[in-house]
Amino acid sequence: MPSPVPVVDLVPWFGADESARAAVAAEVDAALQSVGFFLLTGHGVPAGLRDRVRAEARAFFALPEGTATPPDMKESFAVGADQPTGDPDVDGYWFRPNVYPPEVPGLQPAVVGYLARMRELADELLVVCAAALGLERDFFTRYTGHATHTMNINRYPPMTLAGPPEPGQFRIGPHTDFGTVTILDREPGRGGLQVWSEQDGWEDVPYQPGAFTINAGDLLARWSGARWKSNRHRVLPPQAEAPDEDLVSLVYFYEADHDATIESLKPPIGKRGDYQPVISAQFLKTRLDAITIG
Numbered sequence: 001m002p003s004p005v006p007v008v009d010l011v012p013w014f015g016a017d018e019s020a021r022a023a024v025a026a027e028v029d030a031a032l033q034s035v036g037f038f039l040l041t042g043h044g045v046p047a048g049l050r051d052r053v054r055a056e057a058r059a060f061f062a063l064p065e066g067t068a069t070p071p072d073m074k075e076s077f078a079v080g081a082d083q084p085t086g087d088p089d090v091d092g093y094w095f096r097p098n099v100y101p102p103e104v105p106g107l108q109p110a111v112v113g114y115l116a117r118m119r120e121l122a123d124e125l126l127v128v129c130a131a132a133l134g135l136e137r138d139f140f141t142r143y144t145g146h147a148t149h150t151m152n153i154n155r156y157p158p159m160t161l162a163g164p165p166e167p168g169q170f171r172i173g174p175h176t177d178f179g180t181v182t183i184l185d186r187e188p189g190r191g192g193l194q195v196w197s198e199q200d201g202w203e204d205v206p207y208q209p210g211a212f213t214i215n216a217g218d219l220l221a222r223w224s225g226a227r228w229k230s231n232r233h234r235v236l237p238p239q240a241e242a243p244d245e246d247l248v249s250l251v252y253f254y255e256a257d258h259d260a261t262i263e264s265l266k267p268p269i270g271k272r273g274d275y276q277p278v279i280s281a282q283f284l285k286t287r288l289d290a291i292t293i294g
Contacts, residue, residue, distance in 0.1 A: 225270015
């Protein structure tokens with residue numbers, strides 16, 4: 001059975017052929033309407049850049065354990081947007097300084113370089129999204145000049161270390177992402193990524209070497225007037241047939257300017273006309289608060 005998650009090659013988008021560029025935009029539009037996910041090839045991000053981050057991250061995760069393992073069967077290193085606005089209230093929540101482990105000095109330069117490429121790619125994807133809808137090139141990116149973002153480096157330890165999963169336990173449980181676009185660089189595994197399909201339930205997201213996995217978040221889905229899906233997905237627990245599987249994923253969550261007013265597209269582009277405007281930071285914080293304990 002073919003996967004509902006298509007592959008989109010970005011190479012023609014960077015060319016001069018307007019019909020080829022329009023075809024790429026149409027593929028992205030169709031993917032975000034149908035399943036909210038696609039695999040992206042031809043993005044131009046060097047494999048060595050991703051390999052370097054992953055290698056430094058493995059050195060970090062090999063350090064002696066600190067805090068207790070959370071309910072999801074993973075451990076994470078997270079960084080966010082750290083260029084302050086000058087407003088202490090805003091900066092204290094959205095633009096706090098990142099803290100890197102001194103024990104792994106190579107992690108910071110690797111991550112900083114990776115973040116720069118991810119932001120460039122995320123903005124380019126939003127330009128593609130605007131073209132898909134016949135809108136101005138900067139329809140979305142005019143609101144990302146000082147965007148908030150988060151990058152998680154997730155390590156999914158092997159069953160031999162984490163133990164067998166409890167009933168209903170996952171590496172990451174079912175959820176949607178909150179922002180505009182998510183860019184995921186992952187490793188293939190038995191306990192891998194699944195996306196929800198209305199026709200067939202949970203389905204494996206195919207893996208293609210060198211490809212990023214892209215999905216729309218809640219903010220972009222609302223921005224599109226529910227034209228595009230922010231779809232549920234999950235990461236399966238370690239599998240008994242692969243007890244030594246040890247995976248590291250690089251997940252970049254892109255958002256928008258904290259003070260951007262997001263007005264949803266109305267029909268005929270959007271599918272709903274009843275969304276009220278929202279402020280990006282308030283919209284995101286409501287969702288973050290809903291999953292925060294304590």
